[in-house]
Amino acid sequence: MAATVDVPVKVGEKFRAVRLDSPGVVSVDEYERQPLQDGDLLVKIDLCGVCGSDVHWVHATPEAQARINYPMFLGHEWTGTIAELGPGAPRQDVTGQPIGIGDRVWVKRRSCGECIYCAVLRHPEACIGRKPAMDAAGNRRTVPGAGFAPVLHLAGNQDLEVIKVPDHVSARAAVLLEPLTNALVAVERSMQGGAPWAGIGYGPGATVVVQGAGPIGSLIACVARLTGADKIILVGAPKGRLDIVQDVAGVDEVVDIDQVPDWEERVKLVRAMTPSGIGADVVYEAAGVPVAFKEALRMVRRFGSIVEVGHFTPRRPEPFDAFEICSTAATIHGHYGLATQAWVAGVRFLARHAGTFEFEKLVTNLYPLSEFHTALDNMRRGVDIKPGVYPD
Ligand SMILES: [Zn+2]
Numbered sequence: 001m002a003a004t005v006d007v008p009v010k011v012g013e014k015f016r017a018v019r020l021d022s023p024g025v026v027s028v029d030e031y032e033r034q035p036l037q038d039g040d041l042l043v044k045i046d047l048c049g050v051c052g053s054d055v056h057w058v059h060a061t062p063e064a065q066a067r068i069n070y071p072m073f074l075g076h077e078w079t080g081t082i083a084e085l086g087p088g089a090p091r092q093d094v095t096g097q098p099i100g101i102g103d104r105v106w107v108k109r110r111s112c113g114e115c116i117y118c119a120v121l122r123h124p125e126a127c128i129g130r131k132p133a134m135d136a137a138g139n140r141r142t143v144p145g146a147g148f149a150p151v152l153h154l155a156g157n158q159d160l161e162v163i164k165v166p167d168h169v170s171a172r173a174a175v176l177l178e179p180l181t182n183a184l185v186a187v188e189r190s191m192q193g194g195a196p197w198a199g200i201g202y203g204p205g206a207t208v209v210v211q212g213a214g215p216i217g218s219l220i221a222c223v224a225r226l227t228g229a230d231k232i233i234l235v236g237a238p239k240g241r242l243d244i245v246q247d248v249a250g251v252d253e254v255v256d257i258d259q260v261p262d263w264e265e266r267v268k269l270v271r272a273m274t275p276s277g278i279g280a281d282v283v284y285e286a287a288g289v290p291v292a293f294k295e296a297l298r299m300v301r302r303f304g305s306i307v308e309v310g311h312f313t314p315r316r317p318e319p320f321d322a323f324e325i326c327s328t329a330a331t332i333h334g335h336y337g338l339a340t341q342a343w344v345a346g347v348r349f350l351a352r353h354a355g356t357f358e359f360e361k362l363v364t365n366l367y368p369l370s371e372f373h374t375a376l377d378n379m380r381r382g383v384d385i386k387p388g389v390y391p392d
């Protein structure tokens with residue numbers, strides 16, 4: 001595409017970006033744009049979503065703080081278009097489509113291809129051999145900024161993987177790509193076992209519980225609806241978010257945590273909603289609240305499945321009795337990390353179903369970058385499903 005893009009920040013000019021400086025301290029400060037090197041890409045940011053993980057990083061438990069390298073630029077759920085390409089930057093996306101200035105894209109760093117996870121175990125999302133971008137002298141390159149900024153400078157060592165996002169996908173839908181890709185993998189994980197006809201693993205006709213009315217929970221409900229779940233029960237809060245998810249995903253039953261604050265009461269209610277009252281075939285834990293896992297163990301039927309997709313940062317654990325895992329004979333799946341094929345599937349799902357689901361409604365509010373703190377706080381308080389932040 002021979003388009004041109006008005007680059008909002010030129011080399012040497014200042015731009016604002018959001019940084020987690022130290023535990024609990026977030027700044028919106030100015031940084032200087034650096035020149036592109038050979039394999040680099042510059043993306044003009046349209047929108048960046050505030051993630052539940054951003055909240056957990058900012059309000060980190062001591063366990064989580066130990067895993068964070070401060071300072072850390074925030075904004076990993078961006079969507080934008082290519083504004084500049086280094087001479088050695090990719091000219092094709094990972095599926096072979098030509099890419100150029102003006103294309104809406106998602107970019108990730110390639111896994112190393114050589115470590116035991118990449119080469120032997122075929123789980124590149126668990127790669128342990130990725131290297132940071134280096135300069136010619138072999139020093140690590142630090143380029144300021146992430147997605148909460150007007151531009152994103154992606155430093156590449158011939159290791160940037162680009163996925164083209166079709167033009168008909170709006171920025172407001174494209175900003176959901178990361179939670180959607182997690183939702184797709186969560187549903188795929190529950191398909192393991194692979195014998196839904198024998199009551200093992202997820203399949204059409206299944207009864208599912210989704211815990212959490214945030215972006216991942218909402219999008220799991222969409223994916224489950226589309227892949228043939230029979231009954232979908234959503235457990236979450238507050239009512240405003242539940243109403244939107246019910247509308248967008250076509251959820252059958254809703255349990256409002258604000259109305260039913262006692263978790264054992266919620267278990268009783270949910271079980272009563274399942275066929276024969278035995279519990280759900282699959283429970284997706286997308287609340288990221290420690291008690292929710294304990295709840296999931298009681299909401300699932302015997303030989304059912306639980307997918308844990310809510311805890312992406314360490315939380316203070318809630319004790320549970322491991323006897324319940326034995327006695328339910330439940331299969332428990334964890335999920336962390338996204339391989340390239342999952343991202344490609346995420347983009348295709350968004351593109352195919354842009355008209356099936358009103359994804360844009362899940363991006364409940366848009367905030368200018370100067371009001372980042374309000375957006376973060378509204379994510380923390382559950383006011384929004386997905387707040388979108390745009391450069392102002
Ligand atoms: Zn995220």
Ligand SMILES: [Zn+2]
Binds near residue numbers: 115119126
């Ligand atoms: Zn690797």
